[in-house]
Amino acid sequence: MAEENTLLKLNDVSTSFKIDDAYYDAISHVNLTVKKDKILAIVGESGCGKSTLATTIMGLHDLNTTKIAGQITFENENLLDLNEEKMNDIRGAKIGMIFQDPLSALNPLKRISDQIREVLDYHTTMSVTEKNDRVLELLNQVGIVNPQRTARQFPHELSGGMRQRVIIAIAIACKPDIIIADEPTTALDVTIQAQILDVLRSIQTENHAGIILITHDLGVVAETADEVAVMYAGEIIEHGTTLQVFDNPQHPYTRSLLRSMPQGDSDVANDDLYVIEGSVPSLEKMPQTGDRFAARIPWIPAEYHEERPTMHVVEPGHTVRCTCYQHFYFKTLEDMNI
Numbered sequence: 001m002a003e004e005n006t007l008l009k010l011n012d013v014s015t016s017f018k019i020d021d022a023y024y025d026a027i028s029h030v031n032l033t034v035k036k037d038k039i040l041a042i043v044g045e046s047g048c049g050k051s052t053l054a055t056t057i058m059g060l061h062d063l064n065t066t067k068i069a070g071q072i073t074f075e076n077e078n079l080l081d082l083n084e085e086k087m088n089d090i091r092g093a094k095i096g097m098i099f100q101d102p103l104s105a106l107n108p109l110k111r112i113s114d115q116i117r118e119v120l121d122y123h124t125t126m127s128v129t130e131k132n133d134r135v136l137e138l139l140n141q142v143g144i145v146n147p148q149r150t151a152r153q154f155p156h157e158l159s160g161g162m163r164q165r166v167i168i169a170i171a172i173a174c175k176p177d178i179i180i181a182d183e184p185t186t187a188l189d190v191t192i193q194a195q196i197l198d199v200l201r202s203i204q205t206e207n208h209a210g211i212i213l214i215t216h217d218l219g220v221v222a223e224t225a226d227e228v229a230v231m232y233a234g235e236i237i238e239h240g241t242t243l244q245v246f247d248n249p250q251h252p253y254t255r256s257l258l259r260s261m262p263q264g265d266s267d268v269a270n271d272d273l274y275v276i277e278g279s280v281p282s283l284e285k286m287p288q289t290g291d292r293f294a295a296r297i298p299w300i301p302a303e304y305h306e307e308r309p310t311m312h313v314v315e316p317g318h319t320v321r322c323t324c325y326q327h328f329y330f331k332t333l334e335d336m337n338i
């Protein structure tokens with residue numbers, strides 16, 4: 001692999017779903033790298049393809065109704081070439097996933113200890129005593145105060161924050177190299193959110209994992225991530241370090257997302273003109289050529305958009321899609337008419 005710290009590399013990855021008799025891209029030509037010890041955030045509105053990206057990496061799609069193209073390189077193999085058996089060995093052991101809704105991700109009929117032990121049963125040859133010790137160690141690592149008690153409990157006996165800690169314990173049970181966290185704090189209140197993010201950060205430091213953090217919450221990104229990839233309509237439209245993207249956002253969509261953050265001390269945040277109306281088009285209505293975001297910024301003339309938008313380097317490590325970003329200073333239709 002090209003870079004020493006690279007754990008996972010997505011190369012030109014597209015996933016399309018069959019709707020009626022045609023296939024439509026939910027993610028298109030995605031290039032991303034997950035690095036050891038780093039948290040990469042994927043942000044964007046609902047429907048822009050964040051979860052599809054996660055489930056594509058995890059190999060969770062029904063290939064009768066889904067087409068996947070490109071390469072997902074992990075330990076010198078293309079995950080897209082692996083059979084189900086090999087993917088089962090990787091899922092949970094080398095790549096762990098934390099889902100959004102802790103209640104539906106846990107089995108209501110099984111004690112917490114049994115649910116954590118299941119992963120160890122499947123992926124390790126530990127003895128019973130070793131597994132029991134590991135369960136308590138994991139519950140302790142995710143900040144559960146009384147691991148013995150929690151291990152004996154059922155999911156409904158735990159609070160939402162506790163359940164999410166258990167989900168994280170399951171995801172990290174085999175010390176995976178990569179953890180994909182899909183909206184891990186969305187279902188939780190603000191105080192608990194902060195605690196869960198602390199747990200994720202401490203795991204990243206202790207396990208040296210690479211984390212993909214999927215969220216629509218830019219506050220979470222600012223506090224947690226090293227790098228950010230902004231997605232719109234299935235494409236990455238801006239990518240850089242968190243500092244680069246937050247301090248110097250380029251794409252009109254990124255600027256609009258940042259403006260929606262509830263804080264008032266940056267120029268972007270204070271600039272009312274960056275409100276962009278509308279929403280992500282459905283897959284069937286997605287423009288197949290040109291800039292997918294163009295319809296939401298009609299005041300930028302067609303000639304400022306690329307016909308086939310490509311990524312442009314703003315500075316090393318910071319890229320943005322389509323030349324329209326150079327004209328973000330036109331903020332409204334009225335502005336253009338002056």
Ligand SMILES: Nc1ncnc2c1ncn2[C@@H]1O[C@H](COP(=O)(O)OP(=O)(O)OP(=O)(O)O)[C@@H](O)[C@H]1O
Binds near residue numbers: 018045048053283
């Ligand atoms: N199995 C499927 N079949 C058809 N369309 C799908 C399927 N899964 C997702 N989609 C569509 O793909 C697009 C991307 O969905 P996805 O769930 O990846 O977005 P998201 O950014 O994760 O949204 P959210 O934040 O709401 O979870 C949406 O238009 C969605 O309706």
